[in-house]
Amino acid sequence: MTDDAKRRLILSDDVARALGEGRAVVALESTIFSTLGLPVPANAEALAGTGSPSVEKIVDCGATPAVTAILDGRAHVGLSADEEKRVLQGTRKVAERDLSVAQAQGWDVGVTTVSASVALAHAAGISVFATGGIGGVHRGSELSGDVSADLDAIANHPVITVCAGAKAFLDLPRTLEYLETAGVPVLGWQHDWFPAFYTRSSGLPVPHRVDDERVVCDVLRFRARPTTGVLLTVPIPVDDEIPASRINAVLTAALESSAQAGVTGPAVTPYVLERIEKETDGQSIPANLALARNNADLAARVAVALASTP
């Protein structure tokens, strides 16, 4: 990010104070909490809900949450309650490359994907970021060339991304190959398999299992390239898992529907996510919320461990 862009960044008071005092901070994306990621009202419930603990509250137990977004043409890290309400209604997706456009054109509300959030976290000096699932290499990418910018951003910012792997509508073997080529360490949290979002295992081995937060911190600390991030994958809790046999049929139907509708580019992922929700009559939502909370919890623990590393 340029110095001009960094100077324009708006950090919330909470986030600025926590960073200034060397306390733990966890960055969060905003696409997942907008209409592009989760349906209303599950999105509000997931972010700051009052029922079951929200992602923000879970992070708050040990670390300060920092939701990223574009508001009135400015990039924000950490939002007030009113700013969060605007994000819930966001419809414009901002990947890393869109950050400069959204600022130059003064977009009203732009919701950040993993790639934009990791870039903003890096610029703000935050080393841990939590999401649900990352984008990856799409099936059929050999023809479409569709590879999520999330992978490139994780490879180019020294931030630990905590996720439940990626949804199996993507090409997970190629996603892992890409991360290997890009030099990103891929870790499995107390687990030997790369998780596939709704299911604990994709059937693909995760390159390295880790069982201790401090080891995760050291993987970032001893990185071979100063610029590379770390992907920490954590499987969905056992009780919330959706059986692979059920979810795979749904994913196939959602992909077919997207192909038939001729959806391409950044519209593909939100379209497929919405189809999955329809195909499961919303039953995929509790699983989605459970894994988002679980990821936020681990991210907070890693951030606390990082903050206490001398």
Ligand code: PSU
């Ligand atoms: N996958 C999910 N839920 C999501 C996304 C992906 O299971 O909400 C969102 C994230 O914000 C992710 C983005 O960064 O979609 C990736 O979009 P694309 O495939 O266009 O790069």
Ligand code: MN
């Ligand atoms: Mn894409």
